[in-house]
Amino acid sequence: MDVWLLLRILVYIMGGVLPFIYNYYYVKRKVRRGKSSTKKTSEENSTVVGDFTFSSELRSVGVEVENTSDNSIEPITIVSSTSIVSPHAYDDRGRGNPLYVVLLIDHNVMRNPEALTKIVLNVPKIVNNIESKFNKK
Amino acid sequence: MRKFRIVSILGPGLISAVSGLEITNIGVFTYVGAIYGFKILWIIVLASIIIALLQQLAVEVGVVMREGVIVKSRKIFGKHLTFTILISLFIANVVTIAINIIGVSFTLNVVSGIPWYLVAISFSLLLFGLALRKEYMYLERILTLLSFVLSTYIVLMVFHLISSPSTVIELLANLIIPPEVAIGRQYFIDVLAVFGAAAAPYALIFQTSSIIMKGLKMHEIPEEFIDISVGLVFTSLASVSVAVVAAAYAPENTSTIHDMILALKPLGIIGPLLFCVGILASSTLAIEAIILCNAYMFYEYSTETTSLKDIVASKLYFKVASLTILISLLIAFAHAFSRNIFGGGFADLVRDSSILISLTSWVPALFVVLLYWKVKPLASSFIKVVSALIVGSLIVVNVVGVLGALGLS
Numbered sequence: 363m364d365v366w367l368l369l370r371i372l373v374y375i376m377g378g379v380l381p382f383i384y385n386y387y388y389v390k391r392k393v394r395r396g397k398s399s400t401k402k403t404s405e406e407n408s409t410v411v412g413d414f415t416f417s418s419e420l421r422s423v424g425v426e427v428e429n430t431s432d433n434s435i436e437p438i439t440i441v442s443s444t445s446i447v448s449p450h451a452y453d454d455r456g457r458g459n460p461l462y463v464v465l466l467i468d469h470n471v472m473r474n475p476e477a478l479t480k481i482v483l484n485v486p487k488i489v490n491n492i493e494s495k496f497n498k499k
Numbered sequence: 500m501r502k503f504r505i506v507s508i509l510g511p512g513l514i515s516a517v518s519g520l521e522i523t524n525i526g527v528f529t530y531v532g533a534i535y536g537f538k539i540l541w542i543i544v545l546a547s548i549i550i551a552l553l554q555q556l557a558v559e560v561g562v563v564m565r566e567g568v569i570v571k572s573r574k575i576f577g578k579h580l581t582f583t584i585l586i587s588l589f590i591a592n593v594v595t596i597a598i599n600i601i602g603v604s605f606t607l608n609v610v611s612g613i614p615w616y617l618v619a620i621s622f623s624l625l626l627f628g629l630a631l632r633k634e635y636m637y638l639e640r641i642l643t644l645l646s647f648v649l650s651t652y653i654v655l656m657v658f659h660l661i662s663s664p665s666t667v668i669e670l671l672a673n674l675i676i677p678p679e680v681a682i683g684r685q686y687f688i689d690v691l692a693v694f695g696a697a698a699a700p701y702a703l704i705f706q707t708s709s710i711i712m713k714g715l716k717m718h719e720i721p722e723e724f725i726d727i728s729v730g731l732v733f734t735s736l737a738s739v740s741v742a743v744v745a746a747a748y749a750p751e752n753t754s755t756i757h758d759m760i761l762a763l764k765p766l767g768i769i770g771p772l773l774f775c776v777g778i779l780a781s782s783t784l785a786i787e788a789i790i791l792c793n794a795y796m797f798y799e800y801s802t803e804t805t806s807l808k809d810i811v812a813s814k815l816y817f818k819v820a821s822l823t824i825l826i827s828l829l830i831a832f833a834h835a836f837s838r839n840i841f842g843g844g845f846a847d848l849v850r851d852s853s854i855l856i857s858l859t860s861w862v863p864a865l866f867v868v869l870l871y872w873k874v875k876p877l878a879s880s881f882i883k884v885v886s887a888l889i890v891g892s893l894i895v896v897n898v899v900g901v902l903g904a905l906g907l908s
Contacts, residue, residue, distance in 0.1 A: 370677035374541060377892070378548035381885045385555050386728070388879045390721045 522602030526849030532745030561710030596827035645780035691900030695857030754844030
């Protein structure tokens, strides 16, 4: 076999055709993987939110917020962080690990000290509620 | 619906590839096609693939870094080193414009008999006027359609292959398996000229900036890559068709514009006319894009921002546009007169200029590859190594080719 011909073919394929095609599929795979992991995380979060219905928990606290311009926006929402669904919060390393709760507080509540105090005071109650649901599970 | 989608992708791809055929490409591909025949085709395809790969890397750099190559280089490699990219690109750009001015002038001279220097001056004034108009969308469309007449090369290639079916196998064999050529100083020089003709150094910088301006997201990169692939297929087709037509119809010792026009002789009297219209339109489009790119590069360097709207409205645009056209015109005259004194045809001029463009092209290519090495989420180790090897070997080929051109090796 002609070595010089092999070298030319090698240059043609390795120096142009293969990297070009490989890079396309490599990036496509990376981007897809990134997309699916984002989708998975959001699905996991929505499951948790669906299971524990945080919003209704909070509604039961009975905080009334005045001057809420948009009624579709709830005054307070707990968004599950990945800590809730990830094992380190309650599984492998025991239930003694802290459970992270993120409070998203509407600016109308922030301007209303009375409502804000009520929410903050009720946080332990909400957390206890969630923890008891975890324990039951 | 799917058919329409394919047409919507392929249509603009074909038009932009054909309108991208300006006098530098046509000159070099005709010259090498006439000398080497089908044996040079794989080099043309390889050069196009390498350029497309570098474009892919430029897209990734743009999406991940969210900063133009010049801004990023300035931050990473410093002001002085980045300035070398600017200067090298500026040189490549003004040389490209100068060749286009000479090409258009000589073509009109051959076809109509008007003295070339009068055409050169009038054409430069026209370019300046167009550059100052800033927005010329309708004119751009008309020019793109006019430059599409250069698809004549593809039509002629198809006719040639139909008329002698045995050449189809020969063509495919030469495209797939790189044929053997006696490698010497001249071959190196000609390969370098092919790379120079295929490379559009300004496009590499512009690619990253346009990605940032478009606000391309990570998940949209594969679609952008498909656009690049479509562009690659059509650019290769258009380039190969010029070389095939030259191999079939042009005189073996092609050296003048007249010899290049002779490649279209099967079209009879329409051939020169189509060549003239196509070259005038595609050169105008290319030059306007290069002027914008020149202004854009200096704007990005001085302001560290990536916005095309700002640059067109700035004073810098006027200064750079006038300086670019003036220097290009001077180079065009210097080239033409030196050829009169020292001899050599238009083909030599285009070849030498393409070598210079090739030499300056690899500076921005090197910077894109260096920046790619820092693109963490998307960079693959294989591509990192391969791209470094490609740019490294091209630098070596450039050095050897230039030494050869100067008669030093």
